[in-house]
Amino acid sequence: MDKTYFEITRQYKMLEKTIACVESQKEALREFYLAKKPKSIVFIGSGSSYYLSQSAEIIARTQYGISSSSIPAGDAMVNFKANKKAFEGSMVVAISRSGNTTEILKTVNDMKNEFGISSVGITCVEDSELGRIADLCIKMPWAFDESVCQTGTVTNLYAASALLLAGFAGDSTVFGDMRKMTAAGDRFISENEPEFKKIANKKWDKVVVLADGEISGLACEGALAFKEICCTISNYYHVLDVRHGPMVLIDKNTLVIADLKPDNKDYQLSLIDDLVKKGATMVVSTDDSYDAIKNIDLHVKHPNVGNIAEGLPFINIAQLIAYHRAILLKLDPGNPDGLDAWINLAK
Template identity: 45%
Template sequence: MSLTYREIKDQYNALVKTFDYIAERKDDILSFYRKANPQSLVCLGSGSSYCLCLSAELTAQIRLGTPTTSFTAGDLMLNYKDYDKVLESSLLLAPSRSGNTSEVLMAVEKSRNIAEIAVLGVVCTENSKMAQIADLTLELPWAFDESVCQTRSVVNLYAANLLILAYLSNDGQLIEDIKTAIETGNKFMSQWEEGLEKVANCDWSNAIVLADGEISGLAGEGALAITEIARVPGRYYHLLDVRHGPMVMIDHNSLAIVGLTEMGFEYQRDLINDLLKKGATVITYSEMPFPALPGVKLQVSSGQKLGAAARGLHFIFLPQILAYYKAKQKKVNPDQPEGLSAWIEL
């Protein structure tokens, strides 16, 4: 059995451990934050981790009310002197599967040369290089992915970021939403996997992932997973923004994965109709079931309200499992994409 498949299917089991672990470290996190007393947050990552940073950036602004900026590690490593005012008196949040990615480590070190910053690392390994340089490191080794492409690691890092920000903002509802998403995750996968496998076996050769709000960065990771695992071009756009240019590239070879919300449904329905007119295969995700949408291949729902951020813990399963089954259909190895490494060491 593929490592990628096993890791996808294990992610909610791992999330139980992550939820409990972050709860156990709550006092450490709060004490660290109070001592740092940051004026802003900076989220730092590469590849999948950068996608998670974009979601954390919006969550921090919405729930904590703190100015937050995301950087790719390579950008900050090369151009750190340009960002001195952004970095000063900030807390730098660095989610990372390995904790050993060179760009991330070098970006932290260079940032410390020009600004007073506190560093919080969240990693899926023990005794990483990040743990040696961060002021506080949270370690989730049960979430580590052996595959080159991240699935279980991504979901657990996303949840860890959310839980950290929920505790910092005293957002009990978000914590409960995360707990519910985790508890129902295995059932959700079992309910929808067969239908998603059938969609993966349809005749499409490129994919777009459309979503808004706090899951938007995570949706970008979903598009990246399709690219890496299935070797199929995957792109992410905000929901209605896809009309502003990218629509020209959508045709009968396209799969559209659409994350729906309850607000402004008529506008979302009209967008789906436009995608269908272009010939795209369309599937949707929503928390609660929507009325049948003519022409839509599959309407996936969690069957319960999870909230704007925790819904991502179910939504990400769609592009992940689609990527796996598309790789299987194409007879390419989902665990070892050509030319990719699990992390970069310069």
């Protein structure tokens, strides 16, 4: 079995371990957060983990009312002095597959040394530099992807970030939503993958991913999956915001993957209708509250699991279409030319 395909299709089994891991630390996480009393949380990451930081920022703010921000670790490292007011009195949460990315490590060290702030790491290796320097670290070695292009790792890091915040807030709801989606995950993939493969075989050469709210950062990662896995031009936008400029570039050669929310359906469906009129290949993801959507290429329904957990099946759509597109184009989906699994600037 192809390594990348294996890592995509095993991710829900890995998620079971991730949920259990964070849930076992739920009380300790709550005590840690209350003891530190940060004025805000700064989430940092690089590449995929920065996109997950964006989702974590939104989850912290919208679900728990925690002041939060997200910044690429490279930006934070290079422009450290410019971010002084954002960093002072905060807590830093660093998300990293390897736990050894130069920009992340230097930023965490600088923030601790300059401001004495508390730090949390989330990583997919047991022994890493991030694990050594962070005050608290969630380690998920079972979720480590060996492919250069992260798939299952991304999903587990996203889940762990959301569950970390639920632990801080003493909230059990997200744990339940994640368990519900994880229980349905393998079936979701097996039932929908044949349709994803058909979409991969259609005529398109660029991709637009649309989503709002807590899964926005994860949707950015969905767009990145097309760049990395099948070397296809791709972009992410908020759902209705695509009308404000990017709409002019969507045409019959565009694949659009959109996640629609259950509220204010008419505005969202009107947009989908306009995208169909432009000739785009349309894949729409919704919960069960939507009736059949006319004239689109694929309507994917996910379990009703709340705004955060619905990100899990949504990222699967992008990962599997990108994977099957890479196979069609005779590309190596897990090892694109010129990309490293993580960046060590000391080399």
